[in-house]
Amino acid sequence: MTEHDAFDLAESEETVAKGGTWRNCTLASWPGLRDAAEGNAKAFVWADEGRFKKTGTFEFNQRHAEFQPLLIDKVSASMMVKLHDALNAANQAKFEDWVGKDRGHFAALWEMTAERVTVTGFPSRG
Numbered sequence: 001m002t003e004h005d006a007f008d009l010a011e012s013e014e015t016v017a018k019g020g021t022w023r024n025c026t027l028a029s030w031p032g033l034r035d036a037a038e039g040n041a042k043a044f045v046w047a048d049e050g051r052f053k054k055t056g057t058f059e060f061n062q063r064h065a066e067f068q069p070l071l072i073d074k075v076s077a078s079m080m081v082k083l084h085d086a087l088n089a090a091n092q093a094k095f096e097d098w099v100g101k102d103r104g105h106f107a108a109l110w111e112m113t114a115e116r117v118t119v120t121g122f123p124s125r126g
Contacts, residue, residue, distance in 0.1 A: 045070070
C-alpha cells in the first residue's frame with residue numbers, strides 16, 4: 001500500500017490521493033493548534049477517522065476512505081487562537097475540547113472564526 005505525505009497537500013490538493021496511509025499526521029488537539037499558530041504547520045486527523053500504525057503513519061478507516069489530513073497553517077491557526085483568547089473561561093474550555101473532538105466540530109469552530117476574526121492587511125468578506 002502506498003503511503004502519502006500529508007505535507008504534499010500544500011502543493012496540490014487535487015492530485016494527492018484520499019484515504020489510505022499518510023505520513024506526518026498529528027492527532028488534532030488544542031496544543032497542536034497552538035503549535036501551528038507559532039508557525040509549525042500541522043496535518044490534523046481525528047481519532048474517529050482511523051488509527052496510527054506502529055510505523056507512526058496514520059491509516060484512514062473505511063468510513064473515512066475519502067478523507068485527507070487537514071493541513072493547518074500559521075495564519076488559520078492564529079485566527080482560531082485569537083477567537084479562543086477572546087472567549088470567557090467556560091467557552092475557552094469548550095473550544096479546546098472541540099478542536100480534538102472530530103472534524104465536524106473543528107469545521108464549526110473554523111466557521112465561527114472566519115465570521116468573527118479579521119486579519120490585518122486583508123479585505124473584509126462582507
